[in-house]
Amino acid sequence: MGVQETSQPVTGDGAAGECPSTDKPFGDKVKGIVEGFLDVLLPRCCVLCRSPLSMGAYRWICPSCAGKIPTPPAACPRCALPFPSEAALADSPGHLCANCRRGAHRFAKAYSLGLYEGSLRELIHHYKYGGKIHLKDDLVTLLLERAGLMARGSAYNAMVHVPMHHSRLVSREFDQSRVLASELGRRTGMPHLPRVLERIHATPAQVGLSKVERRRNVRSAFRVVKPEAIANKRLLLVDDVMTSGATVNECTRMLQRSGASAVEVVTLARAM
Numbered sequence: 001m002g003v004q005e006t007s008q009p010v011t012g013d014g015a016a017g018e019c020p021s022t023d024k025p026f027g028d029k030v031k032g033i034v035e036g037f038l039d040v041l042l043p044r045c046c047v048l049c050r051s052p053l054s055m056g057a058y059r060w061i062c063p064s065c066a067g068k069i070p071t072p073p074a075a076c077p078r079c080a081l082p083f084p085s086e087a088a089l090a091d092s093p094g095h096l097c098a099n100c101r102r103g104a105h106r107f108a109k110a111y112s113l114g115l116y117e118g119s120l121r122e123l124i125h126h127y128k129y130g131g132k133i134h135l136k137d138d139l140v141t142l143l144l145e146r147a148g149l150m151a152r153g154s155a156y157n158a159m160v161h162v163p164m165h166h167s168r169l170v171s172r173e174f175d176q177s178r179v180l181a182s183e184l185g186r187r188t189g190m191p192h193l194p195r196v197l198e199r200i201h202a203t204p205a206q207v208g209l210s211k212v213e214r215r216r217n218v219r220s221a222f223r224v225v226k227p228e229a230i231a232n233k234r235l236l237l238v239d240d241v242m243t244s245g246a247t248v249n250e251c252t253r254m255l256q257r258s259g260a261s262a263v264e265v266v267t268l269a270r271a272m
Ligand SMILES: [Zn+2]
Pocket: 046, 047, 048, 049, 050, 051, 061, 062, 063, 064, 065, 066
């Protein structure tokens, strides 16, 4: 987790019936019928704008709000750090950011939906701090549609998530990265190995720290519990938000030390 923030007030609850009810057609499959039936009893509304929802590609956000989540910007092809403009990639699609040119990252590649701002940030806030675990449905849909994971799925042998320390689970109630990886696995068939990587220190929040302090903060915070499960495997490492990359870098270091042959990273967003 590159970004640690305190709980923010969020609007709307997405699953309650405060938005106006709407008649919805029942689907012709059992799942559609059940969902439609529940929608009539408990009308769902968009978690971002509160307008009534009908069945579509997304379950908890409306098509209009989904459209406002920008497609990934022009970014470093290795670490997904957004570039200020498209110009950097216009003549040279392989142009790397200064950090990657310095060899700052151990992972081979990082994918992300986009910058941690606007409606994407709001959606992640609802998910992480608002207890809206059900938003995993739409976050994973967005990852599959926009972060290129559908095409890349066969490139990995398994997924590992950046785990939360058990002491933080008490206040957060669920490990958002674990839930994301589990849902991603369910939708793609890619095995998720939830107990391979363990966070052994409850590291202080990274927010406000310099790059050097972030690296020091997470150094030795993780251990690999079952090295035999990842030996010679190509892994996809899943986290929620990546800022400097210090956390995913440290996890990559431990995974590679335990025998992983390659590690790529996917996060919901890149924070600057
Ligand atoms: Zn909306």
